[in-house]
Amino acid sequence: MEALFFYLFGGLAVITALVTITRRDAVTSAFWLIACFLNVAALFAMLSAQFIAVMQILIYAGAIMVFFLFVTMFLGEPRRVRLNRGRAIPLISTVTVLLLAYLLMRITNTQHRGFPSISDSYGSVAMVSRKLLVDYVFLFEVTGLLLLVAVIGAVYVARKPRTGVGEGEGHV
Amino acid sequence: MPYSIHGPQAATGGKGSRMRGAELWYLKEIFRGMYVTARHFLTNVFHMADMPTLQYPDEKPNYGPWLRSRHRLMKREDGTPRCVACQMCSTVCPSDCISIVAMEDDRPDVEKRPETFTIDLLRCVYCGMCVEACPCDAIRMDTGIFEIAADSREKFVVDLDFLLNNTTDGVKP
Amino acid sequence: MAKIIIDGKEWEFEEGMNLFEACTIARGGEKLPHFCYHPGLPVAGVCRMCQVEIEGVPKLQIACNSTVRDGMVVNTRSERVENTVRQILEFHLLNHPVDCPICDQVGECALQDQYMKYGLYETDVDVGDKVMKHKAQAIGEHVMLDAERCVLCSRCVRFTEHITKTNEMGIFNRGNHSEVGVAPGLSLDNDYSMCVVDLCPVGALTSRDFRFRKRVYRLSSVDSVCPGCATGCNMRIEYADGVIYRQKPRTNLAVNEYWMCDQGRLLYKHVGGDDRLEEPFVREDGELSPVGWDHLWSALKARWEGLGESRRLVLVGSPHATLEELYGLKSLLADAAGGRVLGHRLDGTEMDRDDGFLMAADRTPNDQGARRLGYEAFTASELHDAGGEDALLVILDNDLAGLDEAAAEALGSYGAVAYLGWRENATSRVADFVLPGLSYAEKDGVFVNKDGRAQRFFKAVDGPRQAREDWRLIAELGEIFGHTPTWRAHHDLLSELSARLDAFGALAGGIGEEGTLLDGDSAAKEVERG
Amino acid sequence: MAEIAWALGKILFMLVFVFTVLVVMIWGERKGSAFIQDRIGPNRASIGGVIRLGGLVHPVADVLKLLFKEDLVPGAVNRFFYTMAPFVVMVIALVTFAVLPFGDAIYLGDKVIPLRIADLDVGILYLLAITSLSVYGIVLAGWASNNKYTFLGGIRSTAQMISYEINMGLAVLALLLVYGSTRVDAMVVEQGQLLFGFLPRWGVFLQPLGFVLFLTSVFAETNRTPFDLAEGESELVSGYNIEYSSMKFALFFMAEYASMIVAAGFISSLYFGGWQVPWLDTITLREHAGTFLGVSLWVGAVFNLLFAALLWKRYRRERGLLGDRRELEPLVLGIVFFILALVCLGAVVIASPWNLGEQGAAHFATVVQVLSFILKTLFFSWLFIWVRWTLPRFRYDQLMKLGWQLMLPLGLLNFFVTAAVVLLAR
Structure with missing residues (x-):
């Protein structure tokens, strides 16, 4: 039963991810990406990681993709970027194949060791909170700072020159 | 220009550009509005019979004798049209919806009668001027029929026969 | 030339000119009220409508039967004149049936026009029984007579007497019972019979061809020339909604004066006739x-x-x-x-x-x-x-x-x-x-x-x-x-x-x-x- | 296996509940708007020419009509997403119910069956997650229809959703602090106690500002007047659903009401004690089950008799007005009420005094609590209708200003004050 759902959601996640990268239209890709996120969230839920599953939906599928769609739709269809495939593809494929091989190797190795059993409350909100806000609170705060710096940097880079542009545009 | 939330039109406060919180949220007015609608709702629930609505096809409003409804042509005692085809009605008609072709009548006291008398009900504006103009009281708009429907344009053009027999119960030519 | 004063203004006309014409000019083209006077016919002076006040003459005079004399002072608009005209019109209407809705003259009826202008809207006389005369009799191939509507102006009679010289028409009986008609045994069938329809100021004589076909005020008209013969009578074509209803003579003193033959009037029937070539x-x-x-x-x-x-x-x-x-x-x-x-x-x-x-x-x-x-x-x-x-x-x-x-x-x-x-x-x-x-x-x-x-x-x-x-x-x-x-x-x-x-x-x-x-x-x- | 059967049973109950309330809401919307505007509203559709139920037959007739209408698909649409959109909207509206507790639990001997579909640890976050997805149906419809009006509707909806989800989240976070749990059922249980000894310990009394923020956000999230800019008729014809016809349109239409019912359920669960009956906790209910049942049967008998009398009066008054079988309706309904009154009376007379036993008392308490939940939900559903026919639509800039410039600071303030109070109180 569980295996069935695992393969269902896992398979769907892979398929939707493939569809996402093969669509030429940004909005269509975004929709498929959302579907992919939902499948991943389902996988998390099956691992009893309810909090992470919900966050996956709330943050990624819900918030980020809504922003993404909004901006894409608002600005209209972006110009199609011609990828410089000739030089990039051999390099990318080599790296990908190497990574995949490493992954497969690790997976085949770990299979014999078996998974350590975890308690039911492992993925609960309390558990996650304790890990983040008690055990690793310094790293958590530092990460927060880093993101803040990134946001400020993005604002600085994206700001418009002051001359000749009406105030208030694009603040939505 | 896309929606601007900072533009001058955003300042709805009236007194300066800044609105107070309660004003921005319209809280007081919202509650007043809710009170008004609730009052109407409850009044109507408990006094359903007092609502002004008429159950139209079942209950008909009394429009009174001044209602101008679909035309009819009056008859003489012998059943022939009272109309003498003088064309006063079609002359005065502001929408030019009446067309009459006159013909000679053999009877010496009649002399002239309509050969055809058609009214295009789609063009008619129901102003009632034809009734005012008629010197023989031959055309009236007192049938009480105002729900005029048909499934083709042609059927709205009514002829002499139709108009002569266009009566409602209780109204006899 | 004679100097005369009409309505307070001085004019110069030829001595002996018809006073009616002089008044028309003096009034800026507005004719005096009249039924019987017609420039193409001899003066009869029977309708008594064109009364004017001439200084020095105690009674009102009819303008159509007077002539211009030097030093005349004429008043056509005084209250006395208008009152008289009003009373005479009332008299004309004594036996008129007032069946305007079925009368074909509506829109070009002199009686109607003058009633609107001079009518005594609240009548002084109470006519219990109007004298009923003959209605709707065909007196010729083209003309229908309704004696009841006649105001006895005698224009038609004078036309047949002086213009066509055929003398078919006359006024018969006396007084209240006077009635226009054709002489016994005759019918109005000369070649110019429809001119009496134009002449008739009221709806007594109507064209059998045009009768009831269209209200006159619905017609538009355009100047034309009769194509029927080499005379080239001037005429008006009267039409409505793309259909010609009648042709009437147009005054041209150099060609046809006021008249036109019946044949020419009816030529319009060919225009919409069956023998039209409609396609190549x-x-x-x-x-x-x-x-x-x-x-x-x-x-x-x-x-x-x-x-x-x-x-x-x-x-x-x-x-x-x-x-x-x-x-x-x-x-x-x-x-x-x-x-x-x-x-x-x-x-x-x-x-x-x-x-x-x-x-x-x-x-x-x-x-x-x-x-x-x-x-x-x-x-x-x-x-x-x-x-x-x-x-x-x-x-x-x-x-x-x-x-x-x-x-x-x-x-x-x-x-x-x-x-x-x-x-x-x-x-x-x-x-x-x-x-x-x-x-x-x-x-x-x-x-x-x-x-x-x-x-x-x-x-x-x-x-x-x-x-x-x-x-x-x-x-x-x-x-x-x-x-x-x-x-x-x-x-x-x-x-x-x-x-x-x-x-x-x-x-x-x-x-x-x-x-x-x-x-x-x-x-x-x-x-x-x- | 029994577990799954119970789960399916609960899902079925929820579906039946939602679709029943949905029909009632559509009726309530039309009839309520009519009464608010001094009209009579729909009252023509009938069963057998007799039963009209004041227009309650209309939603059924509408659904039948929409089912048999031609399903037009415009030529230029993206077929896949176009077809998917209404389903997405409907599914997301229904899925939210999973964490909503509609009663305490059914006690069958030792077995306890909690009356909620999914026993999620993250309950309230699930609500936020799913509502954040609800925008996709509209965006999908707007974009796939390939029509500028639907597209603009979709865009507006997106921006609105982004703006108000934060406020909603802040209000919910404050609740988390107050109740100390993310589980909705735990929150409801918490609200069963009394505050200062006389006030139900409802969320609305603990978090008045949070409630206003939450309510406003919920209106915005459900695309409901005064925040229904996604379908603003005056500018966008009907917004995102213009190109839809037949049952696809009906799905959008029903989903709007379904999400409203869900929202009403959450408002009542988070701020008004959910299935808790105010001042009567489960123990009291069980102890006095017999008395309560007797009293409610008496009251039921009296009200049914009153209704029957009113209907009889109406039948007498309106006889001959319509001239057909519709006149019989008050008579038929009156007889039904009269029979109900007799049944209540009979039950009181024959079986009194009541002794339900422990098991029966527990069931009685559960039923009363489920009824309490349903009543609260119905009231807040009605609130949606009431507000819609009272308030005009916001202008877009007002909407944005309200969301970002007023509600966001207030929400943050509320959150920090709550946090401080909770910290000090501990």
Whole structure:
């Protein structure tokens, strides 16, 4: 039963991810990406990681993709970027194949060791909170700072020159 | 220009550009509005019979004798049209919806009668001027029929026969 | 000249002039109220409506029977005059049935108009029983009499007495029972009988033809000239919604005065008649079949080019065609394209009796115009001699085959016959190409009457959808024969013609309402032609 | 296996509940708007020419009509997403119910069956997650329809959703602090106690500002007047659903009401004690089950008799007005009410005094609590209708200003004050 759902959601996640990268239209890709996120969230839920599953939906599928769609739709269809495939593809494929091989190797190795059993409350909100806000609170705060710096940097880079542009545009 | 939330039109406060919180949220007015609608709702629930609505096809409003409804042509005692085809009605008609072709009548006291008398009900504006103009009281708009429907344009053009027999119960030519 | 004061203003008129006319001028064209006075008829003075106050004369006088004298002081608008007129009108209305809704005169009724102006709206007399007279009696082929509506102005009686001199009508009985009618055993069937309908100021005499067909106020009118004979009576065509309802004489003292014959009045029936040519026809496999214009032009062009190297163009004009069309035919198809003009009419045809009044012997409207353009009469044998298998004959609205059997046979000798006209007739039936044109009521044009008076007429209604103005057809024909006309619009034709031909030089300044005489000595021409 | 059967049973109950309330809401919307505007509203559709139920037959007739209407698909649409959109909207509206407790639990001997579909640890976050997805149906419809009006509707909806989700989240976070749990059922249980000894310990009394923020955000999230800019008729014809017809349109239409019912359920669960009956906790209910049942049957009998009498009066008054079988309706309904009154009376007379036993008392308490939940949900559903027919639509800039410039600071303030109070109280 569980295996069935695992393969269902896992398979769907892979398929939707493939569809996402093969669509030429940004909005269509975004929709498929959302579907992919939902499948991943389902996988998390099956691992009893309810909090992470919900966050996956709330943050990624819900918030980020809504922003993404909004901006894409608002600005209209972006110009199609011609990828410089000739030089990039051999390099990318080599790296990908190497990574995949490493992954497969690790997976085949770990299979014999078996998974350590975890308690039911492992993925609960309390558990996650304790890990983040008690055990690793310094790293958590530092990460927060880093993101803040990134946001400020993005604002600085994206700001418009002051001359000749009406105030208030694009603040939505 | 896309929606601007900072533009001058955003300042709805009236007194300066800044609105107070309660004003921005319209809280007081919202509650007043809710009170008004609730009052109407409850009044109507408990006094359903007092609502002004008429159950139209079942209950008909009394429009009174001044209602101008679909035309009819009056008859003489012998059943022939009272109309003498003088064309006063079609002359005065502001929408030019009446067309009459006159013909000679053999009877010496009649002399002239309509050969055809058609009214295009789609063009008619129901102003009632034809009734005012008629010197023989031959055309009236007192049938009480105002729900005029048909499934083709042609059927709205009514002829002499139709108009002569266009009566409602209780109204006899 | 006599100095007279009318309504406080001084005027100079000729001594002995009719006071009614003088008052009309003095009142700025507004006539005195009247029923019986008519400038074309002797004065009767029976209606008593045109009363005026003349200083020094104790009683009011009727203007129509007075003459202008030096030093006269006339008042036409005083209260006394208006009161009197009001009372007299009341008197006229004593026995009038006031059945305006069924009366056909509504809209052009003098009684109605004057009642609106001078009516005593609240009557003083109480008429218990009006004298009932005869209603709706047909007194002639064209005229219906309703004696009850008559105001006994006697215009009709004077017309039959003095103008037609046939004396059919009279006023019978006395007093309250006076009644207009035709003399026993007679009927009103002279050639000008419908003029009494125009004369009648009320609805007593109505046209049987027009009766009840249309309300008068719905009619529009346009100035025209009767195409019925060489007199060229001036007339108005009255129409509504693209349909002609009647033709009425238009005053032109130099031509027809106030009158017109019944025959001319009823000519309009041909315009919408059954014999109208409504579509272009081409003879294919021996049968005339209706085709589109494009087809006709290409067929005609093919036929023309198929006539061989020696192909010739023979042209026949028409005394029914307008001056412009005849000029177009001659200048484009003859002078430019090298066609041979045979003439405009078969010698001696379309002649009838001259009645000494308006109906001329020549029953064509534009014989003089054609002749002045150089057209001449020809005989059937000339027509035959001009023919041949390699000749294309173009006939302009001229029923050659119907007028003369020899001519009909002569038509057979041509390689092809093209007929331009608006009515189907014997000629159109034998033609190979039929080009539908427009009638006199559907186009503008100029006719020259028997006195050499060029008179304009104007378009009243639209022709059949497929029919074309004749001058355009001539222009199209010119294109087929390889020549583009120098004129582009209809008015170009007249200006070119008056500029190029001395005979029509008088037209250069335009044609007046009464027409323009082409030369002073028209009587001499008449003799010469006869 | 029994577990799954119970789960399916609960899902079925929720579906039946939602679709029943949905029909009632559509009726309530039409009839309520009519009464608010001094009209009579729909009352023509009938069963057998007799039963009209004041227009309650209309939604059924509408659904039948929409089912048999032609399903037009415009030529230029993206077929896949176009077809998917209404389903997405409907599914997301229904899925939210999973964490909503509609009663305490059914006690069958030792077995306890909690009355909620999914026993999620993250309950309230699930609500936020799913509502954040609800925008996709509209965006999908707007974009796939390939029509500028639908597209603009979609864009507006997106921007609105982004703006108000934050406020909603802040209000919910404050609740988390107050109740100390993310589980909705735990929150409801918490609200069963009394505050200061006389007030139910409802969220609305603990978090008045949070409630206003939450309510406003919920209106915005459900695209409901005064925040229904996604379908603003005056500018966008009907917004995102213009190109839809037949049952696809009906799905959008029903989903709007379904999400409203869900929202009403959450408002009542988070701020008004959910299935808790105010002042009567489960123990009290069980102890006095017999008395309560007797009293409610008496009350039921009286009200049914009153209704029957009113209907009889109406039948007498309106006889002959319509001239057909519709006149019989008050009579038929009156008889039904009269029979109900007799049944109640009979039950009171025959079986009184009541002794339900422990098991029965527990069931009685559960039923009363489920009814309490349903009543609260119905009231807040009605609130949606009431507000819609009272308030005009916001202008877009007002909407944005309200969301970002007023509600966001207030929400943050509320959150920090709550956090401080909770910290100090501990």
